[in-house]
Amino acid sequence: MDRILQEMLAVGRRLEGMDSMMASLTEETKSIRLDIAGLQLRVTALEQRVTTVETQATLAPDIDHHKLLYLPSKVIDLADRSRRDNVCFLGFPETMEGAAVQFFLKTTLPQLTGLTFDPPWSFKERTDLVLNAETETTTHDQL
Template sequence: MGEGRGRATKQDGRLERELRAEAVPEGRRGREDSRTTHRVRCPSTPTTAATRNHVRGPRRSGTQGRKLATRPRPIRPGKRGGITSLTLETKSMRSDIAGFQSRVTGLKQRMGSLETQINTSQVREQDFIYLRSKLTDMEDRSRRDNIRILGIPENEEGSDMQTFLTSTVPKMISLDFDPPLEFQRAHRIGPKRSDNSSRPRPIIACLLRHNQTRQILQVARNHGPFRIDQHEIRITADYSKETNERRKAFLALRPGFAN
């Protein structure tokens, strides 16, 4: 009797559930069916992790979920053209950079050659300065027996300059020479001037004996200038052009040093 009642009760429960399912709308019925599907347990099978996984399905880890979420989307046809243009621009930029690098390399090579040329030019300039100073020194040494006589009027010497100076210079500086004064060469500098009122050309005379040259220059430094027929006469040493320019620059600064 008890078993018969239990079966009747189960049948009644099934009928009641079927009637309720028919009364529920289709959309809600699907949701409730899905809920009841997970809630229904088999009375003869114990509930374990395996059965839960069988019913619910295997769980996905967070990493797999993220991987699925970040799966790349297919490229649309419109975007392919943009990527192609970017690729072309990148290639163009690379070619430009390669061209710039080649130009920089060429400039470095030219700079290296220019530095070599500059160093060579500096060495040559130093050599030129040294050789020029040596040439100036040699020229001054070759002129050390010369004297310059300034202020003697044109045509005063006549036809023989050496004879004129041999007789005129001792009288002009009031100095007797023993042995007598002798000149190797004597002449005026520059072209002949027809106007006697202009400044006369200087005379360069080369003496035979160096000690006589030193005597004349010493007397001229201490007692000059001299006079001949109301004409002021000066006697100086004969230097090269470079030495004369340096002497003029020094004479311009000499008053400041004297004070």
Template sequence: MVRRQRPWSGLTSRGTTRSSPHRIPRSPGLQRGDTSRRQGILLEGSAEELGRRKRDTPEKVQINGGGALQPKCLASATTSPQTSSPPTESTTMADKSHPTTMDQILQEITTVSRRIEGMDASITSLTLETNSMRAEIASFQSRVTGLEQRMGLVEAQTTMSRDRDQDLLYLRSKLTDMEDRSRRDNIRLHGIPENEEVADMQSFLSSALPKLTSLDFDPPIEFQGAHRVGPKRSGNP
């Protein structure tokens, strides 16, 4: 932090004294008759005052050999006009290289734009492929759903077939039992010559059975069916 000091403050051996901003401190080497030196200090003080008013910042002071405070940097009353320096070679080269730099920047921008366009094309292609994959996945899902439904139907039919097989086994057992029970009333006659029956085996048995058994069947026996048994095959018991 810079502490601001009021200009034209002087220090003496007796202590610190403050003077008016318009009063110029007198150094030990300055006499009242030395008008030229006094005018120079007045001129310098006026320039410093103008600079202070413009910048609104006090200048630092330094102590000279006699102990009086003098401005460190005194602005001259007259300012020299600023002269424009001729363009140097480096400035000319920079001006010449400026269009080249702009061209390079434009070229880089064009390159980046092309890369971005290529990336856009790649992204578009990836989007299309993704949409195609999504459509295929949806088709696969529908097929899988159809297969699941068909498998459900097949399982139901398999269950029904198993039930039918069980029913068939049960019916077969019942049929076998009924056949066995019906065979209890069957009569097998042996020793009847061939061609004894004329045409109707049932009529022949109705008349021949009482004679063969010496039994009187009253009422006569009703045959549901009658037939000859074929000869035994060789090799069979």
């Protein structure tokens, strides 16, 4: 009987050890569950972001195609505007007016051509822009 009692006590001690191990395993599994729940939220958010990026990627070629079709006409329009704003007089070198653009247009040019020149209200502003612009070789409307 003593032997049975000894064995029962040994089993009891083992069960107590197992109880504490089970309690610690339960705590660890709670922590792991919380981590998994957090990871599930992050995975869901990442899936949504991937879906958004894929949608944008499928639309991007269409957008780029429209931009590519639009850009040449835009460049031509801007170049034509620039050409329309510049005037070149045949027989006169491009830098003949020097730094006195207003004087050249108001006096020298009318004397040389025999034409009168009545400058518009924005004449001074535009000639000042000419003085401040960098010298470039451009195509002009010829008069």
